[in-house]
Amino acid sequence: MGVGGLLAAVWQVEIVRMVVLAAVVFTFLAVGGPLFLVLAERKISAWIQARVGPKHVGPHGLLQTVADTLKLLYKENILPHRADVVLFSVAPILVAVAALLDWVVIPFAPGWVVRDLNVGVLYFAAVSSLTVIGILAGGWASNNKYSLLGALRSAAQMVSYELPLGFSLILVATITGTLSTVRIVEAQPYPAYLYPSVVVAAVVFLIAATAEANRIPFDLPEAEAELVAGYFSEYTPMRFALFQLGEYGSLLASSALFTTLFLGGWKGPFQIPGVGPVVDGLVWFLLKTYAVVFFLMWVRWTYPRLRIDQLLGLSWKVLLPVSMVNLLVAGLLVVVR
Amino acid sequence: MIGLSHYLVLSSLLFGLGLYGVLTRRNAVAILMGIELMLNAANVNFVAFTRFVDPTFVRGHVAALIVITLAACEAVVGLALVINAYRHLETVNVDQVDLMKG
Amino acid sequence: MNAEALAFYALAAMVVVGGGLVVQSRNLVHAAVSLVPTLLGVAGLYVLLHAEFVTAIQLLIYVGAITVLILFVILLTEGATGLRVPQRNEQVPLALVVSGALVLLLWAVLLRVPWGPPAGTLPPYNPGAVGRSLLMPYVLAFEVTSLVILACLVGAIVIARREE
């Protein structure tokens, strides 16, 4: 068996295929996405704060992020004193890979999904928790107490918000009777009598997903004034970029999942004339996803940050009970009908 | 062809590693990690047996799910006890915890 | 070598190397992080065994919750400071003999057993099948699990919370 044979065998392994395909999708969407998202974020924030934002590099500042990325790549890589080399290097990769793996189950258009897993929704919830480990490891490995504190906060926050998020996912699964993302899209629109429950679940999901992505008003882990830059304060260019990539990647993935679960995924209000179903689906899907992204950015630049106890209290004392009752109601409705 | 015996060899090895960890570690949390390996070994067995011995029902899957849940409960209870003990005894090394002897 | 064998050996290597690091690392944070490849490898084995739902739960609970909790407690207690303390007790040789002998015994015995042949064709192991199994024959176990979780939750909160 030569190298070719071995490669062929490796390709036969389903997990390998999944990861490679997800990486391809991720590169197109998420790596392209963050480059665009960072610029978008700066432009939107500028717009909200009545500024202009980046405008000198390229037409209307379109190439600003590219320039920033190049600058990052050129910068020196610094390893903090007595840092844990292995974990310090592995942590950002873990975070980025977790964001990448999310894309396995997102359907872009009819038939366009890396892998239609039977347990797709659960898979999404599971993979996003890998990020927590990356953050904890990175925060500890930096050998800096601000980093460690930031990491612990971040982990506490992500773990607390995973529960309401999970309940929203279960609600959708209860209504549609499946965990596959593709079949969930196919099952939409949901029956009208379930709308109140779905709306509540959607709101909970949106809040929880924002918190999971560590964004304002939930960006405590990197509360600049209190904790320097949080768990990644010691990280220098390349690895820092990986963390950023993971953060924007998971923001985008959460938006995409929100679109899939609650906004009908690739289904549009009308068929775009002159294109096939795939292009049509893709256009609607991206349109909705970026609309959600825009909404989240808008929130980020509008609201102040919560305090840590308020933040955890919101999850445990408000979102969790609300989503439990909501699930109970929806479950009863589904059974009664 | 990967058969049942492959999985059994692997799970025994994993179990042995876990047992070794339980017997040699001093830190309570590290002992818990060894225990997790042992439980995972049992789960690999359960799921592999479902595939190769009892494929019509998913009893092994159910058993694995219950074991995973119990592992989570154990982690929660054990770590709560460890955290509380650490506050008062200021160590989590089991062999340094010996107020009682006899 | 076919794809299944390749995947199995890769995953087995992940599990064994990861497990070795879990029990052997001097540094407890390293040990805890090594749980991740080990548990992911086991999850991969479940994929090979067509147990999709168990895979998802393995990822969700084991990797996502238990490992995080363990890492958390290490960081809150001695993980960051306890590096100078030896992490192994004086039982190493004995433990090596005991666990080594047990593994060899398991191999010697288990590999000779004529394991029962599959009783029928492979049914689809979708989440639905597992769910039906949980709620029909094993409904009592399922319901008791919820009580166990409740008891643990309440007790753990009382024990772990800092008294005013």
Place this chain on the structure above:
Amino acid sequence: MNWADLRWLVPELVLSAAAVLLLVADLFTPAERKRWLGWFAVASVVPAAASAVILLGDLQALRSPGVRIFSDTYTLDAFAVYFKLVALGAVALVSLVSLEYFPGRTPHLGEVFALLLFAGVGLLLMASASDLILLLLSIEFVSLSSYLLAGFLKRDPKSNEAGVKYFLYGAATTGVMAYGFSLLYGLTGSTSLYDIGPRLGQAGPAVYLAVGMALAGFGFKVSMVPFHQWTPDVYEGAPTPITAFLSVGPKAAGFAALVRTLSVGIPLEQVNWPLLLAALSALTMTVGNLLALVQRNLKRMLAYSSIAHAGYVLMALAAWRSPWALQGLLYYLLAYLFMNLGAFFVAMVAADATGSDEIPDHAGLSQRAPWVAAAMAVFMLSLTGIPPTAGFFGKFYLFAAAVDAGLLWLAALAVANSVVSLYYYVGVLRALYLMPPATPGPLPVPAGLRAGLLVALVGTLAAGLYPQPVVLFVETARRLLTG
């Protein structure tokens, strides 16, 4: 699933509902009224026990040896009802004395009683579980609640240590047991004990391995050597009512589960488990007794004595081929419930006065609280096995069974061990009666403790002086289990 099947679960349902209600009520109860939660816990045992007895009547009306419900995962027969009553008795008595013990030591009274009731639910399930999955689950239910209870006194370093050690030993043995269960499942393709029994074919050594690993879990619960190391530290460190509970509740239920697993799931022809258990029994009683000899701490001494008693009870399994064996086991566990709980209750009275569990510090209790000392005398004599106490009849049954099964050497060893045990049990009485008290004056005994002591004393004497009803019940239970 059949809704009507739920009626066989009424004792469990009552107790679970009470536990959950208690947790909710705890939220609305002001701190000074929290003792009511304890009374509620004690009271909730009554309907649970009553329903268990009624179910027994239903079984007899059906003329059925037992019902199996939920696809054979749960079995209700007279054997199960017997152990349920023992478990409920332990829960009630321990809740009663906890009423006097925990207030002032912890602000979280509601949780103590809720956890006790949850542990009780686990015990009830253990007595009935006939499926590996439910068995594992119910054993863990009891274990997890017990870990929490053992470590419940957060500010007491000894209690912390007891909780952590109990947990580590328990979780490790669970790992071994789970692996053993997985092998049993693999060998038979089923998790139900009723399927496993007939299907354990020509597997040979693998069955021994699987049974051996599964035994680790049971051995831990009943503190059988070599899974006993946790016992002294946990018994000494845990809050005394909880120690009393651990020494009777989980132990009895552990034996119930062990008996059901072995007698239903592992045919004697496949595995000669009586021989294995004979060896373990001999080891357990001897190790327990010899180590008990050198103890000065009363709780620690009782811990080693409880290991020794586990050894005596294991004799019943070693002598399984004798018809007396199961009767002996059932009778002994009931007797043990009363006499051991009683001994721990006396330890509580004395420790309340002196703040110490050391035996010499109990000196002169006979002058300060004559009735308590007299009760202790009865418990100690009963633990030794001297007539006319319950302990005597229990041991008599067990020894007879061993002789009947041809295990003369084991019976002789047990007699020798009993003689040795006389030394340390009487040592306690010597301190109580012959040594002068450090501080004179009568010792107040709180009401709840007095009630608990009285029940234990009456139980120990009644079962010894008038054993017929118990014997009758025991005989029925035996017939139902072995057919």
